[in-house]
Amino acid sequence: MRALFRKEKMWQRHKLKPRYDVVVIGAGVHGLSIAYYLAKNHNITNVAVLDKVYLGGGNSGRNTAIIRANYMTVEGVHFYSESLKLYEELSKELNFNLLFSQIGHLSLAHTDSAVNGLWRRAEVNKALGVNSRVIWPDEIKRLVPALDTSDRPRYPVKAALYHAPGGVIRHDAVVWGYARGVERHGGEVHPRTEVITIDVKDHQVTGVRTDKGEVIRADCVVNATSGWCTTVSKMVGVDLPVVTHPLQACVTEPLKPFLDKVVVSANLHVYVYQTDRGELVMGSEIDPYSSYSQGSTLETLESIVAHALELFPGLRHVRVLRQWGGLCDMTPDYSPILGEVDGLKGFVLDVGWGTYGFKAGPVSGKRIAELIATKRTPDVIRPFRLSRFREDRLVSEKGAAAVSH
Amino acid sequence: MGFLLECPNCGKRDVYEFRFGGEAHKRPRVNSSSEEWMKYVYMRENVAGVQQEWWFHRLGCHKWFLAIRDTRDNSVSI
């Protein structure tokens, strides 16, 4: 039996080499997908992905794995829909079942202004070819019979944005699949290897040093450390417009299948879906203060549960099994920070993923790899450059990303 | 992780009574360069360690005050 399931190791233990072409700091979905596409698409295989804990020990192993493309800005919709398309092919690409279930995604509105926001998103989405439309309580009720669409709640459901291709994926599998892909193409993953210094000479990155005293040469170093990205950027004196906030989620005991849509309510600060195993996954907004502590709080649990019961009063007797938190790198406009930094060669940013970055792993990995290989910034990531804050060209996705990660 | 904060008027209270006002940093002079204003508006120290920060006693006396907190474990020293 054992032989049937464990034929191979997904990644090996390596000794660090003295030199790599590219060192990626952070082995979440972003760091790993960069290394994967560097090898796969550009034949750059002398690459190491370093992580201070285990693979996926950051947010890539803690998120609620919702994938969608129905954002608000033109830049955002282009970017996230490229990622959704890559995710649709990713199980085949990695030859690893990622259990991607495109069950459909509903963003509820309970106020007139929220309904207006949905209209705007639907129109931007449709114009750019994303399947997305506003639907009304009768259709919502048909799609989600357990949802309370009556006028009993304090804020009755008025409308929803229905995004049929949205869904959920097995996040751990995505991390493992990319890690295995990196190693199969000749790259290396190094868990439990913390970067503590980045060396710079004449405005050019030259390498990194680890907590075990290793000195590694590399002319290209990528910061893919989400909630910790400020601490890594500080090593080279690059300021970031990032504040680290915890984000929490929880999961209940398994129930019989009754819910096959992702249901999000920005007005009620809550989202709910049911996994293939029957558990309900529920989440919320970021904690109301910055912190590097991943612990969870009773206040957030109470808020999630109370609001989930407004939507699904039938869940009153269901028990919560687990609650956890991750550290989110929040930016002022709820968009990421991607690409090179003015005045410092060889330092590449893939950060600012806040509460919404899991769905973007494939596109940013592919495009950052292209940037490193060709030294040209691909159009689809150009709007997300760090200098947009100086140029006053923010890409505001707050309306589409604050609760529905 | 939750914690207690000490309001100068009301004493120790649960953090959820307060609104977080972000890290304390100095406002540039009016005629500062746009670079300095950009940094003031957007860039953050975001330290993993001890920082001075603003809090507002939302569900209490409505005072804005400064506190010192270690962002790694939320221990408050003032």
Ligand SMILES: Cc1cc2nc3c(=O)[nH]c(=O)nc-3n(C[C@H](O)[C@H](O)[C@H](O)COP(=O)(O)OP(=O)(O)OC[C@H]3O[C@@H](n4cnc5c(N)ncnc54)[C@H](O)[C@@H]3O)c2cc1C
């Ligand atoms: C509760 C929760 C729910 C979420 N839900 C969703 C969702 O439904 N959909 C969605 O799209 N997104 C969601 N997100 C956001 C998403 O999880 C993240 O944006 C995404 O996983 C970021 O991936 P990453 O690879 O950039 O970072 P991470 O996966 O966090 O990886 C960064 C890694 O860097 C490592 N590191 C840090 N400093 C160093 C150092 N000095 N040296 C070496 N390694 C270092 C860390 O150990 C970590 O493993 C959620 C997040 C949370 C917390």
Ligand SMILES: [Zn+2]
């Ligand atoms: Zn007070």
